[in-house]
Amino acid sequence: MSVLDDIVAGVRADLSEREEQTGLADLRAALADVDPPRDPMPHLRAPGSSVIAEVKRRSPSKGDLADIPDPAELATAYAAGGAAAISVLTERRRFGGSLDDLRAVRAAVDTPVLRKDFIVTSYQLVEARAAGADLALLIVAALDDDTLRRLHDEARELGLTVLVEVHDEVETERAVALGAELIGVNARNLKTLEIHDDTFGRLAPLIPDDRVKVAESGIFGPADVRRFVGEGARAVLVGEALVKDGDPQAAVAAMTGVQA
Numbered sequence: 064m065s066v067l068d069d070i071v072a073g074v075r076a077d078l079s080e081r082e083e084q085t086g087l088a089d090l091r092a093a094l095a096d097v098d099p100p101r102d103p104m105p106h107l108r109a110p111g112s113s114v115i116a117e118v119k120r121r122s123p124s125k126g127d128l129a130d131i132p133d134p135a136e137l138a139t140a141y142a143a144g145g146a147a148a149i150s151v152l153t154e155r156r157r158f159g160g161s162l163d164d165l166r167a168v169r170a171a172v173d174t175p176v177l178r179k180d181f182i183v184t185s186y187q188l189v190e191a192r193a194a195g196a197d198l199a200l201l202i203v204a205a206l207d208d209d210t211l212r213r214l215h216d217e218a219r220e221l222g223l224t225v226l227v228e229v230h231d232e233v234e235t236e237r238a239v240a241l242g243a244e245l246i247g248v249n250a251r252n253l254k255t256l257e258i259h260d261d262t263f264g265r266l267a268p269l270i271p272d273d274r275v276k277v278a279e280s281g282i283f284g285p286a287d288v289r290r291f292v293g294e295g296a297r298a299v300l301v302g303e304a305l306v307k308d309g310d311p312q313a314a315v316a317a318m319t320g321v322q323a
C-alpha cells in the first residue's frame with residue numbers, strides 16, 4: 064500500500080463517522096446559509112507570481128512543522144502579505160488539520176480559501192462548501208477518470224474553483240483533457256514522498272498556456288519562485304517554508320509579484 068493509499072484509507076474511515084453524524088441532505092441544506100464563494104482566478108491570472116499560502120501543522124514527510132494554535136492569526140498574516148488564496152489542510156490523522164481550521168480562517172480573511180484534503184466523494188465537496196471553502200483540491204492520482212470528472216463537475220456546480228493536482232505525464236494529460244482551469248504540479252511524489260524539483264519543468268509544457276499552472280511543494284524562497292515562474296508558473300503553493308518562518312507576512316510578500 065502506498066502512502067497515498069494509506070492516507071485515503073484513513074480519510075475514508077473518518078469520513079464515514081462524519082456521514083453518520085450528518086447526512087448529505089442536512090449538509091446540502093446548510094449550503095443556504097453559507098457566504099457565496101470567492102473567485103481566486105482574477106488574482107491568480109494577474110501578472111507576476113501569486114502565492115497560495117498553506118496552513119500546515121505536520122506532514123507524513125516532515126513530521127511536526129509548527130503548532131499553529133490560531134490558524135486565523137496565521138491566515139491574517141498571509142493575507143496581509145498578499146496571498147492570492149489560503150490553503151488549509153483539513154486532513155486530521157497525518158496533517159493535524161480540521162474543518163474547524165478552515166472555518167476559522169474563512170471568517171478571518173477576505174482571501175479565497177482552499178480545502179486541501181484527499182477528496183474522494185461528493186460528500187467531502189459539499190462539506191467543503193458548507194464550511195466556507197472557495198476552492199477544493201482534486202488529486203488525480205487518487206481518482207479514476209470517471210470519479211475525477213464527476214467530482215470536478217460537482218465541485219463546479221457548488222461554485223468551487225478546483226485545483227487539479229498532478230505528478231506525472233499521464234496525470235497531466237488527464238487533467239488537461241478534463242478541462243481543468245487550475246492545475247497544480249506537485250513536486251512531491253505522493254507514493255514515495257520524494258521531492259523531484261524538475262517535475263514542474265517537465266510537466267508544465269504539457270499544460271496549455273490558457274490554464275493557470277501552480278508549482279507545489281519544496282518551495283523555500285523567491286529564488287525558487289523565480290525559477291518556476293520562468294518555467295511557466297503563475298502561482299506557487301507553499302506550506303513548510305511559511306509555517307516555519309517567524310514573519311509569514313514578509314515571507315509571502317517576498318514570493319509575491321516575482322517576475323521571471
Ligand SMILES: O=C(O)c1ccccc1NCC(=O)[C@H](O)[C@H](O)COP(=O)(O)O
Binds near residue numbers: 066123
Ligand atoms: O507534505 C507531505 O508530506 C505530503 C505527503 C503526502 C501527501 C501530501 C503531502 N503534502 C501535501 C502538499 O501537497 C503540500 O502540503 C503542499 O504542496 C506544500 O508543500 P511544502 O511547501 O513542501 O510544505
